[in-house]
Amino acid sequence: MSEKTTTRVKVIASGDRTILPEGTKMIPVYIMGKKYMLPETLTIQKAIEYAGYQFIRACGCRGGICGACPTVWRVKGNYQLQFGLACQTVIEADMVLAQLPFFPANRATYNLDELTAAGEAIASLYPEVMKCVGCNTCTRACPMEIDVMGYINSAMRGDVARAAKTSFDCIQCGLCSARCPAQIAHYHVAQLCRRIFGRYVLPPAAHLESRVEEITSGRYDGFLEELKGKSEDELRKLYVGREPEPQDSTGWEPRDKTYL
Numbered sequence: 001m002s003e004k005t006t007t008r009v010k011v012i013a014s015g016d017r018t019i020l021p022e023g024t025k026m027i028p029v030y031i032m033g034k035k036y037m038l039p040e041t042l043t044i045q046k047a048i049e050y051a052g053y054q055f056i057r058a059c060g061c062r063g064g065i066c067g068a069c070p071t072v073w074r075v076k077g078n079y080q081l082q083f084g085l086a087c088q089t090v091i092e093a094d095m096v097l098a099q100l101p102f103f104p105a106n107r108a109t110y111n112l113d114e115l116t117a118a119g120e121a122i123a124s125l126y127p128e129v130m131k132c133v134g135c136n137t138c139t140r141a142c143p144m145e146i147d148v149m150g151y152i153n154s155a156m157r158g159d160v161a162r163a164a165k166t167s168f169d170c171i172q173c174g175l176c177s178a179r180c181p182a183q184i185a186h187y188h189v190a191q192l193c194r195r196i197f198g199r200y201v202l203p204p205a206a207h208l209e210s211r212v213e214e215i216t217s218g219r220y221d222g223f224l225e226e227l228k229g230k231s232e233d234e235l236r237k238l239y240v241g242r243e244p245e246p247q248d249s250t251g252w253e254p255r256d257k258t259y260l
């Protein structure tokens with residue numbers, strides 16, 4: 001590990017750039033094995049950018065929702081590996097960071113139309129669920145505070161409804177799978193349960209069916225062609241000038257209904 005220190009103290013305080021509170025301390029953090037002095041108030045994600053790196057992968061929503069930024073670290077002097085989302089975890093002194101762009105987890109291939117609501121396919125598509133040793137490490141690793149072991153136990157029993165509901169907030173970050181001694185791909189198992197639940201247990205969503213009908217009948221084809229004919233600048237203007245959706249959008253409709 002290189003001990004060469006890089007220190008940047010100039011902060012551009014505008015737009016979505018980093019704005020540091022007065023008196024913020026610079027602390028040592030290791031990125032790709034190299035030591036940087038970074039503001040203690042930053043998340044791992046912003047600290048990595050502050051150090052001069054640009055994310056091409058392993059970064060998405062920046063809000064703890066997309067699951068793209070799982071990160072592993074050790075703090076010097078502590079043997080334990082720690083895991084978290086880079087966009088949600090604030091740095092600490094002597095962190096040694098490694099980004100995980102994806103987990104090489106087993107993903108089964110199946111035809112949803114050939115499955116049933118009984119959920120008996122889960123154990124054959126993902127036989128490793130039967131090897132769960134009940135350690136609960138997956139639950140402790142989950143940044144969404146999901147009862148991960150609970151939904152795996154439901155999946156083992158073929159209880160797709162319970163597994164689907166318990167795993168509903170899963171962001172597919174894979175942190176549970178990184179820790180599991182039984183090598184279970186929890187988030188793929190959960191997705192299968194939600195798919196079976198949506199396909200065979202929940203009643204069909206009438207509003208979704210009518211929207212699909214609108215799309216397949218070509219209602220939006222003209223609008224899409226119009227957008228495809230615009231330059232990048234025109235598209236940017238359209239995007240920036242769009243009517244923003246409120247935080248609570250229940251019952252909300254845009255003033256301009258041209259594209260509804």
Ligand code: SF4
Pocket residue numbers: 131132133134135136137138139148149152179180181182183184
């Ligand atoms: S980490 Fe793996 S083995 Fe441990 S409880 Fe979770 S699913 Fe079971």
Ligand code: SF4
Pocket residue numbers: 067141142143144145146148169170171172173174175176177186187
């Ligand atoms: S269940 Fe696993 S993949 Fe889903 S959010 Fe929790 S840790 Fe991430």
Ligand code: FES
Pocket residue numbers: 058059060061062063064065066067068069085086087088
């Ligand atoms: S960037 Fe989306 S969860 Fe971190």
